[in-house]
Amino acid sequence: MRKISANYIYTGTSxxxxxxxxxxxxxxxxxxxxxxxxxxxxxxxxxxxxGIIVPGFVNAHCHLELSHLKGLxxxxxxxxxxxxxxxxxxxxxxxxVQQAAQLxxxxxxxxxxxxxxxxxxxxxxxxxKAKQNIxxxxxxxxxxxxxxxxxEIIVKARKLATVLKQKTKLPFSIVPxxxxxxxxxxxxxxxxxxxxxxxxxxxxxxxxxxxxxxxxKGSLFEVLSTLVPEYEKLxxxxxxxxLKYTLDHLESLQKILLVHNTYSSESDLSYSEQTNLDKYxxxxxxxxxxxxxxxxxxxxxxxxxxxxxxxxxxxASNNQLSILEEMKIISENYPKIPLEELISWATxxxxxxxxxxxxxxxxxxGKTPGINLLYDLNLHELKLTRESKVKRLA
Ligand SMILES: [Zn+2]
Numbered sequence: 227m228r229k230i231s232a233n234y235i236y237t238g239t240s241x242x243x244x245x246x247x248x249x250x251x252x253x254x255x256x257x258x259x260x261x262x263x264x265x266x267x268x269x270x271x272x273x274x275x276x277g278i279i280v281p282g283f284v285n286a287h288c289h290l291e292l293s294h295l296k297g298l299x300x301x302x303x304x305x306x307x308x309x310x311x312x313x314x315x316x317x318x319x320x321x322x323v324q325q326a327a328q329l330x331x332x333x334x335x336x337x338x339x340x341x342x343x344x345x346x347x348x349x350x351x352x353x354x355k356a357k358q359n360i361x362x363x364x365x366x367x368x369x370x371x372x373x374x375x376x377x378e379i380i381v382k383a384r385k386l387a388t389v390l391k392q393k394t395k396l397p398f399s400i401v402p403x404x405x406x407x408x409x410x411x412x413x414x415x416x417x418x419x420x421x422x423x424x425x426x427x428x429x430x431x432x433x434x435x436x437x438x439x440x441x442x443k444g445s446l447f448e449v450l451s452t453l454v455p456e457y458e459k460l461x462x463x464x465x466x467x468x469l470k471y472t473l474d475h476l477e478s479l480q481k482i483l484l485v486h487n488t489y490s491s492e493s494d495l496s497y498s499e500q501t502n503l504d505k506y507x508x509x510x511x512x513x514x515x516x517x518x519x520x521x522x523x524x525x526x527x528x529x530x531x532x533x534x535x536x537x538x539x540x541x542a543s544n545n546q547l548s549i550l551e552e553m554k555i556i557s558e559n560y561p562k563i564p565l566e567e568l569i570s571w572a573t574x575x576x577x578x579x580x581x582x583x584x585x586x587x588x589x590x591x592g593k594t595p596g597i598n599l600l601y602d603l604n605l606h607e608l609k610l611t612r613e614s615k616v617k618r619l620a
Contacts, residue, residue: 282596284576287537
């Protein structure tokens with residue numbers, strides 16, 4: 227049993243508690259939370275930390291199996307070139323992939339990440355996930371533009387799901403990669419899968435995705451033409467935004483994690499509001515800067531009160547796997563966003579997106595959400611600084 231306190235505690239369910247006290251058992255389970263009203267008297271065996279205590283972080287979008295590509299893909303080349311570079315590394319040796327993924331997991335643990343929504347195209351990360359050092363929801367990602375191959379793709383994904391089930395017993399869902407890589411037929415097959423939730427899709431990550439859906443072709447069109455046999459024949463005739471294409475292919479009430487949203491416009495978001503889908507907008511700002519050198523218009527999402535969560539994407543497009551670093555880049559570029567709001571994106575919103583808010587994302591008695599300390603902040607103004615760090619306390 228131990229008692230911890232800090233300048234503030236963000237529980238996720240109440241206003242920040244000044245000098246609150248959390249009592250934990252030896253397993254990290256929360257026994258009690260005390261609001262001291264800011265008056266912390268000397269309490270025996272209390273550990274006091276300078277900083278803010280927050281729940282463990284949820285990384286809503288990662289690709290553990292791409293960790294071996296750290297530093298290999300040049301920055302700011304745009305999505306089309308990034309896809310070409312990535313395709314050159316598919317099929318790298320599973321050994322190399324696993325070693326890098328192991329290190330990546332250790333990095334996430336060190337950075338206070340307790341749960342991950344992780345994309346898998348292969349079984350290479352399953353052994354690591356099986357150890358359950360971190361909670362994983364695996365998104366088994368599929369793509370294919372040839373409608374004749376849709377059934378075959380689903381069968382392959384189901385086989386991969388069987389391997390995952392045998393190795394990990396952890397939850398998964400079979401999900402579309404991106405609007406430009408999934409045919410209407412394959413979307414329909416995904417829709418027909420039972421108990422397959424939540425879904426996740428890469429959304430509006432580049433301007434070239436928009437050009438493709440406007441019928442203007444562009445660099446993504448060029449890349450897909452070289453990578454996909456018979457692309458021009460298979461490419462559906464798009465005539466609107468890629469987001470509309472995605473949303474129109476989903477079942478009503480379906481929960482969907484829309485990842486990136488770098489080029490989502492006001493009219494895209496307005497359209498999305500007319501649907502009754504349960505949408506989470508996952509931002510991966512460091513990856514966006516890495517690939518496209520651009521950030522989403524985050525205030526647009528905030529004005530519409532959309533549900534935002536954070537992801538790191540993979541080490542192929544990020545220098546580190548740290549939710550705090552994602553919060554820092556947002557804070558630097560959008561200094562008016564309150565810290566409390568950023569913390570909710572990094573914790574409870576990600577937990578809700580992954581259907582795990584009963585376990586993670588909130589500091590509540592009876593729960594073991596992981597406890598992080600944010601320190602080296604500007605405590606006076608409650609702001610992150612470039613030097614801010616995170617340490618796992620439980
Ligand atoms: Zn991704």
